[in-house]
Amino acid sequence: MQKSYRVKSKKKFSITPYLFIAPHIILFIIFFVIPMFYGIYASFTKWNLFSDPEFIGLDNYKTILFNKESTFYRQFWNGLKNTITFVIICVPFQIIIPLFIALLLDKKPKGRNIFQGILYMPTLFSITSVTLTWLFIFNRSLGLFNNLFGTDINWYGEQPYAWMTIVITTLWWGIGGNLIIYVAALSGIDKSVLEAANLDGAKGFKRFWYITVPTIKFPLTYTIIVSVIAQFNIYGQPLIITGGGPNESTFVLLMYIRNLAFGTGNSIAGMASSMATCLGLIIGIISVGQLVLIRRRSE
């Protein structure tokens, strides 16, 4: 006689994994999600952080996006332009330089670990110490650079030097992070594939572009997206190094936002929130766009 078993395909519900991720999720909700929605709500209000917020609908957005006479319009678009400029001139170097160094380190020279450690060290320093150090290096009369090379460059007061100081500082500080990821990714490539490529006559750049890069596609995608997001959030370097000058040409959007929300006098939190929300939207769209583009390319 054949017994027919009706197997219940429903898996037994286990609470264990949820308990493990609970602390992070709770923290995430409390310190990120709720403030984020509160910030978006604030962008629809007129609020000085001390009295109650006053709902004004889309007025803040209308001001920063369309009202040409308003200071906030000028600040928003100037800040956005400067931020995007910085992302464009910084991120490519932030990907290419660590990748190049990782390739060199992958050849396993002597003292490889020491070099890796030295190159990673700057990321451990706090932003204030990094920017202050480079501030002194680029000081016009007393700084290391001008005195060493006999130049008289006005580093903070003239473009393009002002951007150069910020980019150089940022690269010096941030290369280590991407470097470690690339070193790990490259060491995970199967050596036999590279040897096979060699035998087939694909050498140097061809091998790099057609074999290495696709293999490390995931870490590369991750670092590109994260670097772009991070540089959109730039704040400390222009604040301390150039103070936003010359002529507010390095005044990035986050600086304007902070100035409005936490500057002297009463806070203009609503306007600042609307700027921040716009920035967040832009970052979100660009990140998703990047992801889609890279995924599509790899198919």
Next chain:
Amino acid sequence: MKLKKLMALLLATIMCLSLMACGSSQKSNENTETGSMNNEGEAEEQPQVKPGKKGSIEFWTVFTGADGSSMQAIVDAYNATNPDYTVNHRAIEANDLYLKMPLAIQSGEDVPDVAINHIERIPLFQENGFLEDYNNFIGDSPIKAENYNPKAWQMTEINGGHYGIPLDVHSYALYVNMDLYEKYGNGALDDGILTWDEIKASGEACKADGIVTIGMAWHRVKFLAAYAQLGGTLSSDGVTPDFDNDKALKVLNLWTELNDLGYIQKDGDAPWEMFLGGQVLYCPEGIWMWNNVKEAGLNAKIYDYPVFDPAVKGNWTSSHQFVLPKNEKRDAEKTKAVLEFIDFIGNNSLEWAKAGQVPAHNAIKDVAEFKDMPQAFLADENEELKIYNYKYYGYAVESLDKVLTEILFGRMTAEDGLKQAVQETKDRIEMGQ
């Protein structure tokens, strides 16, 4: 499997508990991300003073600079007298304090018992209801109006209430390198006051030898001093900013002229450091920087800020004031102790004077050592001390900060700069209501 579940539950509980436990003590700074770096959080650690018989007084100041150690010395001297309430001095960077204090008052958490505020901040804080009216408390305390510099005292009379007890007046004056002055000064200071024309007269000789005739730093207060000398105000009616006028233009055109002639430091240079290094003849700076000069061993003296007209002096001046934040946890007894502490400082201000300040309490004028100090001449000044108390001073100076350097070095015209600054002030006033 049961053990795993138990461990997971335990871990989750511990993390939630520890979150609640350390919720009030963590303070983290701005979130800056580049590369793959995560948050930089720095908890502030301040050494706590041992509480007295009845407790301790939380005293917040803005003295993170060269004068910080002087204030700490006075506080230590007070604590050494074994008062019922000892004083815990916490120095916080000015911009941070002006953010933290209102937030603390608003939330009722960690409110300081007494704080130092710059005088320009008081009108707005008073309007927002953050400060106690001293008239309710000083009746039977040792604090008396006639003990203090009249100008510094009256500046905090608002709507019949009194909101600040002055600690000092501090001006932005002129430091003169006396060694260089002998060589290039042409006796300009024989009448005790330096005019802009006299500065220009020394220009060519200085330039030829690679000396900077006059260093221009902290443009904001330099502008405000010269502007006030000409009779200018940030706002004629106390509400609407209107400082884009001829008087302002006169000041700024002078600046661009000095830059064009090459009598100021090169764009990007730090004039105060160069002055300390002996490369600058005249350098306007705050009297509170005197400690720097002493340490550098420079032969320098302090004079009034340069003038257009020798008969009309004017030094941008601010005043550090003791304010009483609204704090439910400070009872009448503690408030009394706070006032006694303030009175103690008033009578023991010599240490504060040594830091280059001009104490506002009249007791200092009798101290012989003070009379010999370079800044002593300011204690007798009254109308020459240009103190701004425009309600929206904060907005105005922040918007000026953005344009003054550009105007000085010719990257922006004075008209455009002033127009932008006034517009920004107006917009912020409108939105900040």
